[in-house]
Amino acid sequence: METKELSILVIGAGAVGGITAALLKKDGYNVEIVSKYPEYATLISEQGIEVTGACGNVNAKIPAYASVGEVKGKKDLILHATKATDMIEAAESVKSLLKDEGYVISMQNGICIDDMALVLGRNRLIGCITGWGATMDSHGKLTMTSTGDFVIGYPDRAPDDFLQSVGEVLSTVVPVKLTDNFMGHLYAKLIINSCITSLGAICGLYLGRMLSIKKVRKIFIEIIREAVLIADKLNIRIEVFGDKLNFYKFLSGNNIIADLRRHLFIMVIGFKYRKLKSSSLQSLERGKLTEIDYLNGYIVKNADRFHLEVPVNRAVVNIIHEIEQGKRKISFNNFSDPIFDRFNN
Structure with missing residues:
Protein backbone atom coordinates (compact mmCIF):
# COMPACT_ATOMS: atom_id res chain seq x y z
CA MET A 1 0.00 0.00 0.00
CA GLU A 2 1.22 3.50 -0.83
CA THR A 3 1.63 5.66 2.26
CA LYS A 4 -0.83 8.24 0.91
CA GLU A 5 -3.49 5.51 0.98
CA LEU A 6 -3.11 4.93 4.72
CA SER A 7 -6.06 6.04 6.83
CA ILE A 8 -4.78 8.17 9.72
CA LEU A 9 -6.52 9.43 12.84
CA VAL A 10 -4.91 11.91 15.24
CA ILE A 11 -6.18 11.85 18.83
CA GLY A 12 -5.52 15.19 20.47
CA ALA A 13 -5.55 18.56 18.72
CA GLY A 14 -3.01 20.31 20.89
CA ALA A 15 0.22 21.81 19.61
CA VAL A 16 1.98 18.59 18.52
CA GLY A 17 -1.12 16.71 17.37
CA GLY A 18 -2.56 19.70 15.57
CA ILE A 19 0.62 20.64 13.73
CA THR A 20 1.25 17.03 12.74
CA ALA A 21 -2.30 16.65 11.41
CA ALA A 22 -2.18 19.94 9.51
CA LEU A 23 1.13 19.17 7.79
CA LEU A 24 -0.02 15.66 6.88
CA LYS A 25 -3.25 17.05 5.41
CA LYS A 26 -1.34 19.69 3.44
CA ASP A 27 0.78 16.94 1.91
CA GLY A 28 -2.27 15.00 0.77
CA TYR A 29 -2.65 12.36 3.46
CA ASN A 30 -6.03 10.92 4.46
CA VAL A 31 -6.10 12.32 7.99
CA GLU A 32 -8.82 13.07 10.54
CA ILE A 33 -8.53 14.46 14.06
CA VAL A 34 -10.33 14.23 17.39
CA SER A 35 -10.51 17.13 19.86
CA LYS A 36 -12.41 16.68 23.10
CA TYR A 37 -13.69 20.25 22.78
CA PRO A 38 -16.74 20.39 20.43
CA GLU A 39 -16.26 24.05 19.49
CA TYR A 40 -12.62 23.40 18.59
CA ALA A 41 -13.56 20.38 16.46
CA THR A 42 -16.07 22.54 14.57
CA LEU A 43 -13.46 25.25 14.05
CA ILE A 44 -10.94 22.75 12.64
CA SER A 45 -13.49 21.33 10.21
CA GLU A 46 -14.86 24.66 9.05
CA GLN A 47 -11.95 27.10 9.28
CA GLY A 48 -8.93 24.84 9.63
CA ILE A 49 -5.79 24.77 11.74
CA GLU A 50 -3.42 27.67 11.12
CA VAL A 51 0.24 26.78 11.63
CA THR A 52 3.14 29.24 11.65
CA GLY A 53 6.75 29.20 12.75
CA ALA A 54 9.66 26.98 11.79
CA CYS A 55 7.59 24.96 9.30
CA GLY A 56 6.31 27.99 7.41
CA ASN A 57 2.68 29.06 7.13
CA VAL A 58 -0.02 26.43 6.65
CA ASN A 59 -3.80 26.43 6.92
CA ALA A 60 -5.49 23.05 6.69
CA LYS A 61 -9.15 22.12 7.05
CA ILE A 62 -9.33 18.64 8.55
CA PRO A 63 -12.35 16.44 9.27
CA ALA A 64 -12.61 16.81 13.05
CA TYR A 65 -14.74 15.20 15.73
CA ALA A 66 -15.47 15.93 19.36
CA SER A 67 -15.37 12.26 20.31
CA VAL A 68 -13.98 9.00 19.01
CA GLY A 69 -17.53 7.69 18.76
CA GLU A 70 -18.17 10.04 15.82
CA VAL A 71 -15.32 8.60 13.74
CA LYS A 72 -16.31 6.27 10.89
CA GLY A 73 -14.24 3.33 9.69
CA LYS A 74 -11.14 1.58 10.99
CA LYS A 75 -7.71 3.17 10.69
CA ASP A 76 -4.24 2.03 9.66
CA LEU A 77 -2.52 4.50 11.98
CA ILE A 78 -3.78 6.25 15.09
CA LEU A 79 -1.46 9.01 16.30
CA HIS A 80 -2.09 9.21 20.04
CA ALA A 81 -1.13 12.80 20.94
CA THR A 82 -3.10 13.47 24.12
CA LYS A 83 -1.53 14.48 27.41
CA ALA A 84 -0.34 11.55 29.50
CA THR A 85 -3.09 12.33 32.00
CA ASP A 86 -5.73 11.54 29.33
CA MET A 87 -3.78 8.69 27.76
CA ILE A 88 -5.46 5.57 29.19
CA GLU A 89 -9.02 6.76 28.59
CA ALA A 90 -8.14 7.76 25.02
CA ALA A 91 -6.38 4.44 24.36
CA GLU A 92 -9.44 2.52 25.56
CA SER A 93 -11.66 4.54 23.25
CA VAL A 94 -9.67 3.87 20.05
CA LYS A 95 -9.25 0.09 20.37
CA SER A 96 -12.25 -0.62 18.17
CA LEU A 97 -11.06 1.81 15.47
CA LEU A 98 -7.78 0.04 14.75
CA LYS A 99 -7.51 -2.21 11.69
CA ASP A 100 -6.29 -5.76 12.29
CA GLU A 101 -2.81 -4.81 11.06
CA GLY A 102 -2.96 -1.21 12.28
CA TYR A 103 -0.82 0.52 14.90
CA VAL A 104 -1.20 3.18 17.54
CA ILE A 105 1.68 5.66 17.66
CA SER A 106 2.36 6.89 21.19
CA MET A 107 3.50 10.55 21.16
CA GLN A 108 3.30 11.37 24.89
CA ASN A 109 5.96 12.89 27.09
CA GLY A 110 7.34 10.54 29.71
CA ILE A 111 7.16 6.77 29.56
CA CYS A 112 3.50 5.94 28.92
CA ILE A 113 4.03 3.08 26.54
CA ASP A 114 3.99 0.41 29.27
CA ASP A 115 0.56 1.48 30.51
CA MET A 116 -0.72 1.88 26.97
CA ALA A 117 0.44 -1.66 26.17
CA LEU A 118 -1.84 -2.98 28.92
CA VAL A 119 -4.78 -1.55 26.97
CA LEU A 120 -3.76 -2.10 23.35
CA GLY A 121 -1.09 -4.81 23.46
CA ARG A 122 2.60 -4.18 23.03
CA ASN A 123 2.56 -5.61 19.50
CA ARG A 124 0.15 -2.87 18.34
CA LEU A 125 2.32 0.05 19.47
CA ILE A 126 4.91 2.27 17.85
CA GLY A 127 6.76 4.74 20.04
CA CYS A 128 7.42 8.26 18.83
CA ILE A 129 9.63 10.85 20.51
CA THR A 130 8.97 14.45 19.52
CA GLY A 131 12.21 16.37 19.22
CA TRP A 132 10.75 19.69 18.08
CA GLY A 133 8.98 22.49 19.87
CA ALA A 134 5.39 23.62 19.52
CA THR A 135 2.87 25.81 21.29
CA MET A 136 -0.83 26.56 21.01
CA ASP A 137 -1.36 30.31 20.82
CA SER A 138 -5.14 29.81 20.81
CA HIS A 139 -7.58 27.23 19.46
CA GLY A 140 -6.76 26.79 15.80
CA LYS A 141 -3.56 28.87 15.90
CA LEU A 142 -0.43 26.80 16.47
CA THR A 143 3.27 27.59 16.23
CA MET A 144 6.20 25.27 15.57
CA THR A 145 8.70 27.01 17.82
CA SER A 146 11.77 24.97 16.87
CA THR A 147 12.82 22.37 14.35
CA GLY A 148 14.05 18.91 15.23
CA ASP A 149 13.03 15.34 14.46
CA PHE A 150 10.88 12.38 15.34
CA VAL A 151 12.53 9.22 16.69
CA ILE A 152 10.32 6.17 16.15
CA GLY A 153 10.61 2.51 16.99
CA TYR A 154 8.85 -0.55 18.30
CA PRO A 155 9.04 -1.00 22.07
CA ASP A 156 11.09 -4.20 21.89
CA ARG A 157 11.87 -5.24 18.33
CA ALA A 158 13.86 -4.03 15.35
CA PRO A 159 12.47 -1.75 12.65
CA ASP A 160 10.79 -3.37 9.64
CA ASP A 161 9.30 -2.29 6.31
CA PHE A 162 6.09 -1.03 7.91
CA LEU A 163 8.02 1.15 10.35
CA GLN A 164 9.91 2.51 7.36
CA SER A 165 6.55 3.45 5.82
CA VAL A 166 5.50 5.17 9.04
CA GLY A 167 8.76 7.10 8.94
CA GLU A 168 7.94 8.21 5.40
CA VAL A 169 4.56 9.50 6.57
CA LEU A 170 5.94 11.42 9.55
CA SER A 171 8.84 12.87 7.53
CA THR A 172 6.20 15.21 6.09
CA VAL A 173 6.43 17.01 9.44
CA VAL A 174 10.14 16.79 10.37
CA PRO A 175 13.01 14.39 9.62
CA VAL A 176 12.54 10.92 11.13
CA LYS A 177 15.05 8.55 12.74
CA LEU A 178 14.27 4.84 13.11
CA THR A 179 15.79 3.00 16.06
CA ASP A 180 16.07 -0.53 17.40
CA ASN A 181 16.54 0.89 20.92
CA PHE A 182 13.43 2.99 21.31
CA MET A 183 13.26 2.61 25.08
Whole structure:
Protein backbone atom coordinates (compact mmCIF):
# COMPACT_ATOMS: atom_id res chain seq x y z
CA MET A 1 0.00 0.00 0.00
CA GLU A 2 1.22 3.50 -0.83
CA THR A 3 1.63 5.66 2.26
CA LYS A 4 -0.83 8.24 0.91
CA GLU A 5 -3.49 5.51 0.98
CA LEU A 6 -3.11 4.93 4.72
CA SER A 7 -6.06 6.04 6.83
CA ILE A 8 -4.78 8.17 9.72
CA LEU A 9 -6.52 9.43 12.84
CA VAL A 10 -4.91 11.91 15.24
CA ILE A 11 -6.18 11.85 18.83
CA GLY A 12 -5.52 15.19 20.47
CA ALA A 13 -5.55 18.56 18.72
CA GLY A 14 -3.01 20.31 20.89
CA ALA A 15 0.22 21.81 19.61
CA VAL A 16 1.98 18.59 18.52
CA GLY A 17 -1.12 16.71 17.37
CA GLY A 18 -2.56 19.70 15.57
CA ILE A 19 0.62 20.64 13.73
CA THR A 20 1.25 17.03 12.74
CA ALA A 21 -2.30 16.65 11.41
CA ALA A 22 -2.18 19.94 9.51
CA LEU A 23 1.13 19.17 7.79
CA LEU A 24 -0.02 15.66 6.88
CA LYS A 25 -3.25 17.05 5.41
CA LYS A 26 -1.34 19.69 3.44
CA ASP A 27 0.78 16.94 1.91
CA GLY A 28 -2.27 15.00 0.77
CA TYR A 29 -2.65 12.36 3.46
CA ASN A 30 -6.03 10.92 4.46
CA VAL A 31 -6.10 12.32 7.99
CA GLU A 32 -8.82 13.07 10.54
CA ILE A 33 -8.53 14.46 14.06
CA VAL A 34 -10.33 14.23 17.39
CA SER A 35 -10.51 17.13 19.86
CA LYS A 36 -12.41 16.68 23.10
CA TYR A 37 -13.69 20.25 22.78
CA PRO A 38 -16.74 20.39 20.43
CA GLU A 39 -16.26 24.05 19.49
CA TYR A 40 -12.62 23.40 18.59
CA ALA A 41 -13.56 20.38 16.46
CA THR A 42 -16.07 22.54 14.57
CA LEU A 43 -13.46 25.25 14.05
CA ILE A 44 -10.94 22.75 12.64
CA SER A 45 -13.49 21.33 10.21
CA GLU A 46 -14.86 24.66 9.05
CA GLN A 47 -11.95 27.10 9.28
CA GLY A 48 -8.93 24.84 9.63
CA ILE A 49 -5.79 24.77 11.74
CA GLU A 50 -3.42 27.67 11.12
CA VAL A 51 0.24 26.78 11.63
CA THR A 52 3.14 29.24 11.65
CA GLY A 53 6.75 29.20 12.75
CA ALA A 54 9.66 26.98 11.79
CA CYS A 55 7.59 24.96 9.30
CA GLY A 56 6.31 27.99 7.41
CA ASN A 57 2.68 29.06 7.13
CA VAL A 58 -0.02 26.43 6.65
CA ASN A 59 -3.80 26.43 6.92
CA ALA A 60 -5.49 23.05 6.69
CA LYS A 61 -9.15 22.12 7.05
CA ILE A 62 -9.33 18.64 8.55
CA PRO A 63 -12.35 16.44 9.27
CA ALA A 64 -12.61 16.81 13.05
CA TYR A 65 -14.74 15.20 15.73
CA ALA A 66 -15.47 15.93 19.36
CA SER A 67 -15.37 12.26 20.31
CA VAL A 68 -13.98 9.00 19.01
CA GLY A 69 -17.53 7.69 18.76
CA GLU A 70 -18.17 10.04 15.82
CA VAL A 71 -15.32 8.60 13.74
CA LYS A 72 -16.31 6.27 10.89
CA GLY A 73 -14.24 3.33 9.69
CA LYS A 74 -11.14 1.58 10.99
CA LYS A 75 -7.71 3.17 10.69
CA ASP A 76 -4.24 2.03 9.66
CA LEU A 77 -2.52 4.50 11.98
CA ILE A 78 -3.78 6.25 15.09
CA LEU A 79 -1.46 9.01 16.30
CA HIS A 80 -2.09 9.21 20.04
CA ALA A 81 -1.13 12.80 20.94
CA THR A 82 -3.10 13.47 24.12
CA LYS A 83 -1.53 14.48 27.41
CA ALA A 84 -0.34 11.55 29.50
CA THR A 85 -3.09 12.33 32.00
CA ASP A 86 -5.73 11.54 29.33
CA MET A 87 -3.78 8.69 27.76
CA ILE A 88 -5.46 5.57 29.19
CA GLU A 89 -9.02 6.76 28.59
CA ALA A 90 -8.14 7.76 25.02
CA ALA A 91 -6.38 4.44 24.36
CA GLU A 92 -9.44 2.52 25.56
CA SER A 93 -11.66 4.54 23.25
CA VAL A 94 -9.67 3.87 20.05
CA LYS A 95 -9.25 0.09 20.37
CA SER A 96 -12.25 -0.62 18.17
CA LEU A 97 -11.06 1.81 15.47
CA LEU A 98 -7.78 0.04 14.75
CA LYS A 99 -7.51 -2.21 11.69
CA ASP A 100 -6.29 -5.76 12.29
CA GLU A 101 -2.81 -4.81 11.06
CA GLY A 102 -2.96 -1.21 12.28
CA TYR A 103 -0.82 0.52 14.90
CA VAL A 104 -1.20 3.18 17.54
CA ILE A 105 1.68 5.66 17.66
CA SER A 106 2.36 6.89 21.19
CA MET A 107 3.50 10.55 21.16
CA GLN A 108 3.30 11.37 24.89
CA ASN A 109 5.96 12.89 27.09
CA GLY A 110 7.34 10.54 29.71
CA ILE A 111 7.16 6.77 29.56
CA CYS A 112 3.50 5.94 28.92
CA ILE A 113 4.03 3.08 26.54
CA ASP A 114 3.99 0.41 29.27
CA ASP A 115 0.56 1.48 30.51
CA MET A 116 -0.72 1.88 26.97
CA ALA A 117 0.44 -1.66 26.17
CA LEU A 118 -1.84 -2.98 28.92
CA VAL A 119 -4.78 -1.55 26.97
CA LEU A 120 -3.76 -2.10 23.35
CA GLY A 121 -1.09 -4.81 23.46
CA ARG A 122 2.60 -4.18 23.03
CA ASN A 123 2.56 -5.61 19.50
CA ARG A 124 0.15 -2.87 18.34
CA LEU A 125 2.32 0.05 19.47
CA ILE A 126 4.91 2.27 17.85
CA GLY A 127 6.76 4.74 20.04
CA CYS A 128 7.42 8.26 18.83
CA ILE A 129 9.63 10.85 20.51
CA THR A 130 8.97 14.45 19.52
CA GLY A 131 12.21 16.37 19.22
CA TRP A 132 10.75 19.69 18.08
CA GLY A 133 8.98 22.49 19.87
CA ALA A 134 5.39 23.62 19.52
CA THR A 135 2.87 25.81 21.29
CA MET A 136 -0.83 26.56 21.01
CA ASP A 137 -1.36 30.31 20.82
CA SER A 138 -5.14 29.81 20.81
CA HIS A 139 -7.58 27.23 19.46
CA GLY A 140 -6.76 26.79 15.80
CA LYS A 141 -3.56 28.87 15.90
CA LEU A 142 -0.43 26.80 16.47
CA THR A 143 3.27 27.59 16.23
CA MET A 144 6.20 25.27 15.57
CA THR A 145 8.70 27.01 17.82
CA SER A 146 11.77 24.97 16.87
CA THR A 147 12.82 22.37 14.35
CA GLY A 148 14.05 18.91 15.23
CA ASP A 149 13.03 15.34 14.46
CA PHE A 150 10.88 12.38 15.34
CA VAL A 151 12.53 9.22 16.69
CA ILE A 152 10.32 6.17 16.15
CA GLY A 153 10.61 2.51 16.99
CA TYR A 154 8.85 -0.55 18.30
CA PRO A 155 9.04 -1.00 22.07
CA ASP A 156 11.09 -4.20 21.89
CA ARG A 157 11.87 -5.24 18.33
CA ALA A 158 13.86 -4.03 15.35
CA PRO A 159 12.47 -1.75 12.65
CA ASP A 160 10.79 -3.37 9.64
CA ASP A 161 9.30 -2.29 6.31
CA PHE A 162 6.09 -1.03 7.91
CA LEU A 163 8.02 1.15 10.35
CA GLN A 164 9.91 2.51 7.36
CA SER A 165 6.55 3.45 5.82
CA VAL A 166 5.50 5.17 9.04
CA GLY A 167 8.76 7.10 8.94
CA GLU A 168 7.94 8.21 5.40
CA VAL A 169 4.56 9.50 6.57
CA LEU A 170 5.94 11.42 9.55
CA SER A 171 8.84 12.87 7.53
CA THR A 172 6.20 15.21 6.09
CA VAL A 173 6.43 17.01 9.44
CA VAL A 174 10.14 16.79 10.37
CA PRO A 175 13.01 14.39 9.62
CA VAL A 176 12.54 10.92 11.13
CA LYS A 177 15.05 8.55 12.74
CA LEU A 178 14.27 4.84 13.11
CA THR A 179 15.79 3.00 16.06
CA ASP A 180 16.07 -0.53 17.40
CA ASN A 181 16.54 0.89 20.92
CA PHE A 182 13.43 2.99 21.31
CA MET A 183 13.26 2.61 25.08
CA GLY A 184 16.82 3.88 25.35
CA HIS A 185 15.91 7.05 23.46
CA LEU A 186 12.68 7.47 25.40
CA TYR A 187 14.43 7.06 28.74
CA ALA A 188 17.00 9.68 27.76
CA LYS A 189 14.22 12.18 27.14
CA LEU A 190 12.51 11.15 30.37
CA ILE A 191 15.67 12.03 32.31
CA ILE A 192 15.86 15.48 30.72
CA ASN A 193 12.19 16.18 31.39
CA SER A 194 12.53 14.85 34.95
CA CYS A 195 15.19 17.49 35.53
CA ILE A 196 14.14 20.50 33.48
CA THR A 197 10.34 20.20 33.38
CA SER A 198 9.80 18.95 36.92
CA LEU A 199 12.24 21.28 38.70
CA GLY A 200 10.82 24.23 36.77
CA ALA A 201 7.33 23.32 37.96
CA ILE A 202 8.49 23.25 41.57
CA CYS A 203 10.17 26.67 41.62
CA GLY A 204 8.43 28.64 38.85
CA LEU A 205 11.65 29.95 37.33
CA TYR A 206 12.69 30.08 33.71
CA LEU A 207 15.43 27.60 32.88
CA GLY A 208 18.30 30.09 32.68
CA ARG A 209 17.69 31.54 36.13
CA MET A 210 17.00 28.12 37.65
CA LEU A 211 20.21 26.48 36.41
CA SER A 212 22.34 29.45 37.46
CA ILE A 213 21.74 28.33 41.07
CA LYS A 214 24.26 25.77 42.33
CA LYS A 215 21.83 23.96 44.63
CA VAL A 216 19.45 23.31 41.74
CA ARG A 217 22.30 22.00 39.61
CA LYS A 218 23.21 19.56 42.40
CA ILE A 219 19.61 18.34 42.52
CA PHE A 220 19.65 18.05 38.71
CA ILE A 221 22.73 15.80 38.88
CA GLU A 222 21.21 13.60 41.59
CA ILE A 223 18.01 13.10 39.59
CA ILE A 224 20.21 11.79 36.78
CA ARG A 225 22.18 9.49 39.13
CA GLU A 226 19.00 7.92 40.45
CA ALA A 227 17.50 7.61 36.97
CA VAL A 228 20.57 5.81 35.60
CA LEU A 229 20.51 3.42 38.56
CA ILE A 230 16.94 2.42 37.67
CA ALA A 231 17.70 2.15 33.95
CA ASP A 232 20.42 -0.37 34.75
CA LYS A 233 17.93 -2.49 36.70
CA LEU A 234 15.46 -2.29 33.80
CA ASN A 235 18.21 -3.31 31.34
CA ILE A 236 17.66 -0.09 29.40
CA ARG A 237 20.71 1.17 27.50
CA ILE A 238 20.25 4.92 27.63
CA GLU A 239 20.97 6.63 24.32
CA VAL A 240 22.92 9.87 23.96
CA PHE A 241 20.43 12.73 24.21
CA GLY A 242 20.47 15.25 21.39
CA ASP A 243 23.71 13.72 20.08
CA LYS A 244 25.50 15.55 22.91
CA LEU A 245 24.59 14.31 26.39
CA ASN A 246 25.97 10.87 27.21
CA PHE A 247 24.58 10.24 30.69
CA TYR A 248 27.17 7.60 31.53
CA LYS A 249 30.06 9.92 30.68
CA PHE A 250 28.28 12.80 32.39
CA LEU A 251 28.26 10.89 35.70
CA SER A 252 31.78 9.49 35.39
CA GLY A 253 34.40 10.71 37.81
CA ASN A 254 34.16 11.61 41.49
CA ASN A 255 36.74 14.36 41.77
CA ILE A 256 36.53 18.15 41.77
CA ILE A 257 37.30 18.44 38.05
CA ALA A 258 34.58 15.96 37.11
CA ASP A 259 32.08 17.80 39.28
CA LEU A 260 33.07 21.14 37.76
CA ARG A 261 32.60 19.63 34.29
CA ARG A 262 29.06 18.53 35.19
CA HIS A 263 28.13 21.94 36.56
CA LEU A 264 29.55 23.77 33.54
CA PHE A 265 27.62 21.50 31.18
CA ILE A 266 24.35 22.25 33.00
CA MET A 267 25.10 25.98 33.05
CA VAL A 268 25.59 25.92 29.28
CA ILE A 269 22.19 24.24 28.88
CA GLY A 270 20.68 26.90 31.10
CA PHE A 271 22.20 29.73 29.10
CA LYS A 272 21.29 28.27 25.71
CA TYR A 273 17.66 27.66 26.68
CA ARG A 274 17.41 30.43 29.28
CA LYS A 275 13.93 31.56 28.19
CA LEU A 276 12.44 28.05 28.36
CA LYS A 277 9.43 27.75 30.64
CA SER A 278 8.55 24.33 32.01
CA SER A 279 5.52 22.75 30.32
CA SER A 280 4.51 21.27 33.69
CA LEU A 281 4.71 24.74 35.20
CA GLN A 282 2.39 26.00 32.48
CA SER A 283 -0.05 23.16 33.25
CA LEU A 284 -0.06 24.05 36.94
CA GLU A 285 -0.61 27.73 36.17
CA ARG A 286 -3.67 26.74 34.11
CA GLY A 287 -5.00 24.65 36.99
CA LYS A 288 -4.31 21.36 35.21
CA LEU A 289 -2.53 18.22 36.35
CA THR A 290 1.05 17.59 35.26
CA GLU A 291 2.55 14.45 33.73
CA ILE A 292 4.78 13.90 36.77
CA ASP A 293 3.69 10.26 37.25
CA TYR A 294 5.15 9.42 33.82
CA LEU A 295 8.38 11.38 34.42
CA ASN A 296 10.01 11.22 37.86
CA GLY A 297 7.09 9.02 38.89
CA TYR A 298 8.21 6.33 36.46
CA ILE A 299 11.62 6.30 38.15
CA VAL A 300 10.02 6.06 41.60
CA LYS A 301 7.58 3.30 40.57
CA ASN A 302 10.39 1.14 39.25
CA ALA A 303 12.62 1.90 42.22
CA ASP A 304 9.87 0.45 44.40
CA ARG A 305 9.81 -2.67 42.21
CA PHE A 306 13.49 -3.25 42.91
CA HIS A 307 13.42 -2.01 46.52
CA LEU A 308 15.86 0.81 45.72
CA GLU A 309 16.05 4.29 47.20
CA VAL A 310 15.53 7.30 44.92
CA PRO A 311 14.87 10.02 47.53
CA VAL A 312 15.27 13.04 45.25
CA ASN A 313 12.96 11.83 42.52
CA ARG A 314 10.45 10.76 45.18
CA ALA A 315 10.58 14.22 46.77
CA VAL A 316 10.04 15.89 43.39
CA VAL A 317 6.97 13.72 42.75
CA ASN A 318 5.54 14.43 46.21
CA ILE A 319 6.08 18.18 45.99
CA ILE A 320 4.42 18.46 42.60
CA HIS A 321 1.47 16.36 43.75
CA GLU A 322 1.11 18.71 46.74
CA ILE A 323 1.14 21.72 44.38
CA GLU A 324 -1.54 20.04 42.27
CA GLN A 325 -3.62 19.46 45.41
CA GLY A 326 -3.27 23.07 46.56
CA LYS A 327 -1.19 22.12 49.60
CA ARG A 328 1.89 24.01 48.37
CA LYS A 329 2.57 27.04 46.22
CA ILE A 330 4.93 27.15 43.27
CA SER A 331 8.00 28.71 44.85
CA PHE A 332 11.77 28.46 45.00
CA ASN A 333 11.25 27.92 48.74
CA ASN A 334 10.17 24.38 47.89
CA PHE A 335 13.88 23.61 47.52
CA SER A 336 14.20 24.35 51.25
CA ASP A 337 12.46 21.04 51.95
CA PRO A 338 14.71 19.03 54.35
CA ILE A 339 15.23 16.31 51.70
CA PHE A 340 17.32 18.85 49.75
CA ASP A 341 19.43 20.05 52.70
CA ARG A 342 22.42 17.93 51.64
CA PHE A 343 22.72 20.09 48.50
CA ASN A 344 23.17 23.36 50.42
CA ASN A 345 26.98 23.37 50.41
